[in-house]
Amino acid sequence: MTELPPLREVVNRHGLIATKALGQNFLFDEQLLSRIATVPGKLQGQNVLEVGPGPGGLTRALLRAGANVTAIEMDKRCLPALAELNEAFPDQLTVIQGDATKIAPETLFDGPWHVAANLPYNVGTALFTGWLSGQAWPPQWRSLTLMFQLEVAERIIAVPGSGAYGRLAVLAQWRSTPRIAMKVHRSAFTPPPKVMSAIVHVEPAAMPEGVSARMLERVTEFAFGQRRKMLRQSLKGLPGAIEALEALGIDSQRRAETLSVDEFVAIARVLTK
Template sequence: MREVIARHGLSASKALGQNFLFDEQLLNRIAAIPGSLDGKAVLEVGPGPGGLTRALLRVGARVTAIEMDRRCLPALAELGEAFPGQLKVVEGDALALDHGALMGEPFAVLSNLPYNVGTALFTRWLSGANWPPQWTSLTLMFQLEVAQRIVAQPGSGAYGRLAVLAQWRSSAKLAMKVHRSAFTPPPKVMSAIVHVVPGAMPEGVSPAVLERVTEAAFGQRRKMLRQSLKGVQGAIEALDSLGIDPTRRAETLSVADFVAVARILGSQVA
């Protein structure tokens, strides 16, 4: 990969949130996290010069890679020639594209996400009204702090909206920590791989209602629920009916508690 970068005169763009990975052993470990990908469709966002892409192609994945940095396209084209029929490169902004339409079939997502769009893409994949989603798993690189927020448990300082979003109808685990020295250039912080698999959709719960409740509750997380949720019609009454003390704070409620509140509020609207 260092030879590829040198040959094409590439360097990581700070503006695009790029940090390149060269360690083939590490990249192979990342590609193995979801299990066998032989013959399976994979979506990769921000492949850059193609380090992870190469690892995915080696295990037989059919990769669709979305890249908005035109400088990287020639290096990716070389990869496509080396693995005929396995790689499709789409130039564009992943936030502006319809991933389901682009893939046209069930797909796994594996990506060393650009830091500046990682959380936005993650929440988009998790927020869809249609469930189960078209994606079969998400294996994503984040800053360690963000990864810890995704897998956080109630009562911890990292627990918040992101944890509820990731866990209310999916299972999320921190699969691997990655030292900053593994990247070029090294970021200022540690990174981690999060692996998410969709689960069963709780009955009678609207994603939009759950989002509204968690946004209000964690938007004022230092306040008691009776204060933070007072703007959500029926929320305090829902807490009372569930036996949840309104003097508690948001971080003390479990994911199941938030789901139960959203279910009651949804039934009232219906």
């Protein structure tokens, strides 16, 4: 295993301070970081996309696991620290300075890849939903291993009827399998965020036939846009939706939070046709 200086030493030497504007919270516990790197499974020789590596805590854990890491970092201050990792792990690390929301991962890899990231809180959900969207399925990514605020993680795995259940749960569950791999206490970060965090692991599942991904997104957008209202009110602006409910025998007086993922898929399938 490559010997590296402690992360705190690296951060202090480069004068790095986590910036709230960039949603940064640094992780220094290398044992915890190594555990996170094991969540996707064996990474030896696998391509991994990391967003927001910061000073490279998770990056070094992924590199030690044998992954070929492409890291996208917006903060130029972190580039010298990441350059040191490039020297320690020749030919395993590629660092791109830029905005991950504007870079298409499929342009970075010749084959499939995993995503592993302590996502910046301010862009995490947007990146996640972007990786879940699109008609092409299965996706080119093999798994997503992502750090979220615990509240967001619970929304991703939520079941119908629960307070956390909503559009994010449906989009995450209709053709993939998400789970909370571990919870991470706020004290593990520097600076400590105000909330607990969790690692969410997602793997692609079979895509239901005859369903447009865009249509499902529209159905959930309308249904949960006015979640306290009955479906007959929240879906009335979506052409054909009320008729779809009738055809499927779904009571239009129900609210969106009571419908299962399969029921949302069934509505989207009827509207797709």
